[in-house]
Amino acid sequence: MKTIAKALAGAALLLSVAGTAAKAAPLDVFACVPEWASLVKAIGGERIANVTLATSALDNPEGMKPTPGLIASLGKANLIVCTGAGLEDGWLPSLLERANNPAIAKGKPGSFMASEFVKLIEDESDEVDHGHGQKSAGGGHMHGEGNPHIQGDPNNVRVIAGQLAKRLIALDPEGKDVYTANAKTFINQLTALTKELQTKAAPLKGASIAVQHGNSIYLLKWLGVRTAATVEPEPGVAPGPAHLAEIIGDVPKQKIRFIVYATYEDPAPSRFVAEKAKIPLVKLPFTVGGTPEANDLFGLYKDSVDRLLDGLAGRERS
Structure with a gap:
């Protein structure tokens, strides 16, 4: 009887633990x-x-x-x-x-x-600044709500x-x-991390870069980085030779320091521009898991800032 009682008690305990879990x-x-x-x-x-x-x-x-x-x-x-x-x-x-x-x-x-729950950046204002008040559309997402x-x-x-x-x-x-x-x-x-990274990223403020696609606009705006050119003329549209040549020509004019692309993107067109213009190509994690360092949201922001600073220093990151 004691054995049966112990077994029943054990079963009840297991059920209780399972129920609690x-x-x-x-x-x-x-x-x-x-x-x-x-x-x-x-x-x-x-x-x-x-x-x-x-x-x-x-x-x-x-x-x-x-x-x-x-x-x-x-x-x-x-x-x-x-x-x-x-x-x-x-x-x-x-x-x-x-x-x-x-x-x-x-x-x-x-x-x-x-x-x-947040204010969106309007796609129609997601424009490339060419200086002297001249702007052209670039990298928008064609979403009515915003980027x-x-x-x-x-x-x-x-x-x-x-x-x-x-x-x-x-x-x-x-x-x-x-x-x-x-x-x-x-x-x-x-x-705390946001304040720390803003201080660390201070050299990036005002720097001009090129982007493959307009998917980093919130990151760049937060850090005060200027988007001077977009490699993709329209979302998902491969750039033609004339557009690539225009961007290569804009690099010295706009003092473009480097080009960024997201982990999920094929960097071939950006690599072509980077090699011809002799500027670094930098991969950004874009989201959690995009790079080994971006293993959570804190790592995402840390690694993004580190990679942008490397680009500013003339170093490639892939």
Whole structure:
């Protein structure tokens, strides 16, 4: 009888522990892009059961294809965390329709679009400055809401972190203390890092560079870097010989110091310009996971600043 009693007690204990574990991690999250998956983990901590990430740093976040696995993950998600502002319009709506999960439908608490909480830079003002008041369009994203690559500015992420904590609390009130503490820690650390990096990046302010695509506009604006040329004449359109020649000619005129491209982009056209103009080519992580150093949001900003400073010093980074 004692053996049976011990076995029953052990089973009850196991069930209790299992129940506690299940209760401690109640939320299943679907993140569209790496920066928001990283933020969810930082704020959610032990309350997050699982985070499914739809894209990686090697993927163009605007051009994903639906897969059965992603549809299944959406179908069971309690919360979807995406950028919005048109970034995922090419693939997310069809995924949501096929997943048929009312909890994460637009307007529901389970749908969190980060761009709704920050001021967007308008695409139509995303222009290349050629000096003397002359400007031409370049690198826009053709999204009516504005440029969606808001993760480039840590000040945006700090605001979004606070809003995400509120949404997690609304979905999981029992985790309020965890979400509040984690958000406070994250925001304080990011605030301190932002000040530190702004001081470190002071030499970049006012420097002129070329970009392959207009996806780093928030990062460059935060640091006061001037975009003097865009290699892609239109999003996703390969530059022709005349356009490349124009940019090469602009390098000395505009005092362009280096060219940047994102991890997921083919740098061939930018490399051609860099070699002909004899200026460095610098790869930026763009998002979490884009480089080995950018293993979280803090690493993303640290590595981005380090790489830009290397470019300013005449060093290539790939």
